[in-house]
Amino acid sequence: MIISDKIQKLITNQEGWTRRMFEEGLRIKKQYGEENVYDFSLGNPDTETPDEVQKALIESLSNPVKGMHRYMSNNGYEDVREEIAAYLRELHGVPFTANHIFMTVGCAGGLNILLKSMLSRGDEVIVPSPFFWEFKNYIENHGGIMRLVQTKKDFQFDIDKIEKAITKKTKAILLNSPNNPTGAVYTEESIRGLIELLNTKRGQGQDIYIICDDAYKKLVYDGFRLPNLFQLYDLVYAVTSHSKDLALPGERIGYVAISPNITDYGLMVSALMISMRTLGFVNAPALFQRIAGKFQKTSVDIGEYEKKRDLLYGILMEAGFECVKPKGAFYMFPKSPIYDELEFIRALQQEERIMVVPGRGFGRKGYFRIAYCVAIETIQKSREGFIRIGKRYTKR
Numbered sequence: 001m002i003i004s005d006k007i008q009k010l011i012t013n014q015e016g017w018t019r020r021m022f023e024e025g026l027r028i029k030k031q032y033g034e035e036n037v038y039d040f041s042l043g044n045p046d047t048e049t050p051d052e053v054q055k056a057l058i059e060s061l062s063n064p065v066k067g068m069h070r071y072m073s074n075n076g077y078e079d080v081r082e083e084i085a086a087y088l089r090e091l092h093g094v095p096f097t098a099n100h101i102f103m104t105v106g107c108a109g110g111l112n113i114l115l116k117s118m119l120s121r122g123d124e125v126i127v128p129s130p131f132f133w134e135f136k137n138y139i140e141n142h143g144g145i146m147r148l149v150q151t152k153k154d155f156q157f158d159i160d161k162i163e164k165a166i167t168k169k170t171k172a173i174l175l176n177s178p179n180n181p182t183g184a185v186y187t188e189e190s191i192r193g194l195i196e197l198l199n200t201k202r203g204q205g206q207d208i209y210i211i212c213d214d215a216y217k218k219l220v221y222d223g224f225r226l227p228n229l230f231q232l233y234d235l236v237y238a239v240t241s242h243s244k245d246l247a248l249p250g251e252r253i254g255y256v257a258i259s260p261n262i263t264d265y266g267l268m269v270s271a272l273m274i275s276m277r278t279l280g281f282v283n284a285p286a287l288f289q290r291i292a293g294k295f296q297k298t299s300v301d302i303g304e305y306e307k308k309r310d311l312l313y314g315i316l317m318e319a320g321f322e323c324v325k326p327k328g329a330f331y332m333f334p335k336s337p338i339y340d341e342l343e344f345i346r347a348l349q350q351e352e353r354i355m356v357v358p359g360r361g362f363g364r365k366g367y368f369r370i371a372y373c374v375a376i377e378t379i380q381k382s383r384e385g386f387i388r389i390g391k392r393y394t395k396r
């Protein structure tokens, strides 16, 4: 065969739902016209990059500096890493230096180099579910085994279940808060419960690392403050992306922040450098490292996302759906009114031309994900469809 068995399996894999629904959306748009399809399938922000970022890019290219497009050290420019470290020192009150920051090719690139650097074959990574499906691929890319643990109804941790899932092989727990697909953020109480458990394990001689996927860390609503993980636990890696907060997903820029409390961090930096090279990333994009350094305190208009959340949540409530109100990111994860959410989302698609993704694509059947990073008009125009289908299904 022209391709490997492993990749063949991924191609035929029934769970690549987000892309499948996106492709299906494209087909339906051709048939009915783009304006008559309400596509909530993909987390690709419709927001534009902030003006000041655009200006800085133009400025940078208009005043080229010698060598600005050359290779640099695998962990990125030192001055950029120092700018990020300064931001994180202020944010977390923890003594980050440039050496604790590693520039990456987005969050996806960051997670891959980190998992490659951490995992030996057969090591296990606990992932609270519902979860971002790519985590499975990232973990398995590097010989790891994903152990899914369902969260509670409110999408907070079920500590008993996490405790039961820990084995001698558990190396890390991979968190994502605000969460894709639920929009939930882990509360201080949830995080403290988890850390108490992990500290007990440390006391028994087992170090379990927290890897925090921070792709949505600035997209938080209602004035909620994310718990300060770096203050609460020593063994933390945070992987950040500027795909969402600066609306730069196509430019592939992010970073790994290593807790200064990890005493062997120098060894980890060497490992990340090797992983960066051997996976073929080499270094994060030069131009966008500069942008990342300058714009740590900038983000797209969070108020706009909050408005969209409120509008969509109101529509779902009016239509009779059950849904935990999300506190962050740009996803909602309502319960399907019938257990077979595939049947329900097919009806949504065929009868109302509304595209969403089935919950089984995120590890929980009976739910569906709505990505509301779309124009506000799309949400407004989808209202009638949600209400009509809600009447038919939720009132049965």
Ligand SMILES: Cc1ncc(COP(=O)(O)O)c(C=O)c1O
Pocket: 043, 105, 106, 107, 108, 109, 132, 176, 180, 213, 215, 240, 241, 242, 243, 249, 253, 254
């Ligand atoms: C939870 C989560 N992590 C990582 C990524 C990938 O981020 P990046 O574009 O920075 O690689 C996404 C993208 O949607 C995501 O939802």
